[in-house]
Amino acid sequence: MKNEILRRVERVVLTLDVNGERRELLVPVHKTLLEVLREDMQLTGTKHGCELGECGTCTVLVDGRPQLSCLLLPIQVQGRAITTIEGLARGSELHPLQVAFAELGAAQCGYCTPGILLAARSLLEENPKPTRDQIREALAGNLCRCTGYTKILQAVELAAGRMT
């Protein structure tokens, strides 16, 4: 019975390194990284679309690599550098990807945008001059229903051009 389980929620103390800040938390052991980021750390910039690892919306970076936070338990990423959308800009100075997304209208409803920006940052760090097909491949795990993807591809290319 689910309610039996609920009475015996095990909690763990975690130390998470998020956007360069170290935080100690006491959270139920079954909570996903997505839930801990949003509910326990108030980092609501990370969104959720399915919570099953299907849509890419909850993408965060773990040691610079894109990961689906809805499929990770925080305990798996203790001691590793987690970057969320809140950590993409440097202070109030936007990352070139953010500038390009804003300039080209690559964010419409904006809900998939944090995940796509982080996946794109990981791509550009690995491959500063990706071809359009390489960008498509790198972002293929992130769904967007508004833009038709075109302006996103253009924005990643614009940012890549400016960063090199």
Add this chain to the structure above:
Amino acid sequence: MRVVGKPLPKVDAATKVTGRAVYADDMLPARTLHCRILRSPHPHARIVSIDTSAARRIPGVVEVITGADLPIKFGILPVTQDERALEHEKVRYVGDPIAAVAATDEEVAAAACDAIEVEYEVLAPVMSVEAALVAPKDERIHDYGGPHNIHKLVALEFGDVDGGFARADSVREDVFFFEGNTHLPMEQHSAIATYVDGRVTLWSSTQVVHYVHRALSKVLELPMHRIRVIGAAHGGGFGGKTDPFAHEIIVAKLAMLTGRPVKCTLTREEVFYAHRGRHPVLMWVKTGVTADGKITAMHFRSALDGGAYGSYGVASTFYTGALQTVTYDIPAYRFEGCRVFTNKPPCGPKRGHGTPQPRFALELHLEKIADDLGLDPVALKRRNFVKPNTRTVNWLRVTSCGLEECTDLVVKASKFHERTRTRGHGMGFAISSYLSGAGTAIYWNDMPHSEVQIKVDRGGVTAYCGAMDIGQGSDSMLATIVAEELGLQPSDIRLVTADTDTTPIDLGSYSSRVTFMAGNAALEAARKMRALLGEAVEASGRKYEDVPFEEATVLAEARFGTLTTAGSYTPPKIAGPYKGSGVGPSPAYSYSACVVDLDAHPRTGLVNVNKVWIAHDVGRAINPLLVEGQVEGSVYMGLGEALMEEQVFRKGLHKWPSMLEYKSPTFLDVPEIETFIVETVDREGPYGAKEAGQGPLLPVPPAVCAAVHDALDVWIDEIPVTPEKVVEALRRKDKGEPPRYGPLRFPLIPYPETIKVDGPDGHQDGTY
């Protein structure tokens, strides 16, 4: 113009790219309770009893409610108030809400839902149009409409249809099917309510704060002034958040009962069942043409599988027959429509609302007629294009019309006529049109459809409007128009939008109405403000342009006191003189034309789209960047519908209620899209603007099917075009059978006696 027509970033772009936009589920005020909803596991059943006692005993459960707590029915259309926030008598689809729990944690609320005992008397479900047309095994789904499970029947005739067919040199009939599909917004529906000082406040992911406001007032039995509805940052709608939803009413009720904030965010699976998406529509169309391809008459029939509730269904039914005449000059036209109830999630409006299905049928039907006559399909369609400033035979007023320009642009750019036909490669052409806002409100009233107030104070400008930005950029549109009139930049304008307490009304983000209607209201308010500022500046002996804006505001405030102006927009009364004429009229229609280039594999049936050229007559692009975004997004969604998206059910259960299995196009599937913006400068639109958000979806599915025919000489008369269907059509062709895949017949439907309506005077000579 200084800012209108410039590709400026959206006013909220920085908020969106930094993750700072606050969507409904991002809100978590202190003491928030989490709500889960118990939903029916049966497609059709009577509820014998509901026992919530075990659920109430679970630690952490604060409140449990059932239908007895919310018995009043609601629905988006006044004629179909057939939904309850929680059902206590009967469930009509898998997912129908029965009980709701507010608890300290979401897991506790879910466990409490599991602990609620419901006894059902299971009824035979009605799962198809055919089954809905005959006597039900157990009982009807609803006790209105009829006969049997028919919800709505329509039969209208404009002009002399029989005479038109008699005059034709050839007459062709076809049957088409457009499968249902869903919006699949990235954000799940979410709402959070508080109850403070006897007033309910609801933040919701909705496209229609005003209609949610009305529904809450009705069901909660609270006057509207004691309810405040605020549109939270919006994670995508496409029509899927245009009804008032059960969870919005439920959290408000639970907040009233508990005195604490209550939040409900649907799971992805629940979003698939909440639906209100594209109706599956079976269509039969018969058209008479002269030997040179001029249409003499058309008869169009549609059968809509509506699902379990009314939703927008009556309007959807009329829309399947309304806009055929807005692109083609059809001198005599008969429309017979039928919507049935079935035990599936209710269908409603999705991008294009009721018109992509008939547009698909019509375009492909004309393609076949051109094929019969040995004519170029572009030439045949062109021969029948409507002209600007005319009235259609069903009384729709056409003003600006860029069909010719749109067609020229895509045909030339794609080299459509220079293509060489090779097996496996094809190109297809199609056109379309859509409303710039429905000409009538959802409930009958004479009030404006949109209102804007502007306040100028110490150099700052604030614009207030009920319009809801759902990502399309309506906030940017409002800021651009106000900035243009006052000589400022859009980023200078502060906006307060989509809040029923602080903003004047806008009916919502649906029917592509916001730019036209809220834009016109903003224009009026801004021009009035500009006049006040100008008068004050001129009284000081100078010209407005020569005075810094801050100084102008000081002069004006000193002269007039508090500086506020207002503007409003009411569409012209242009509906025809017949029952049902309220669906179809719009102050202006957008027009699109598109060419699709694709490869269709002759052995596997796989279709790979190489490129789409699309031209869209938006009247005037207030922001071309945002117009392109709407056009590209529409093409993408049209390709998804054409090739893969299907909302289908087995034994009442959705076959694939997940984002992985409900196939939608990814970065790898979307081809290059070349967009052309055509500006016909509509005389009634703000700066001439018309809609951009929905129309460009419409030509894509038929252009895909025309291109598949061009590639493989088979007709796929059913959306989506899956590889299986292509292979089956090729197999039939090889066997010498008709080379097509699609429905064979249209059912016998007991239409009422046709209402005959004379066409408007002057239709024939093109005046209006």
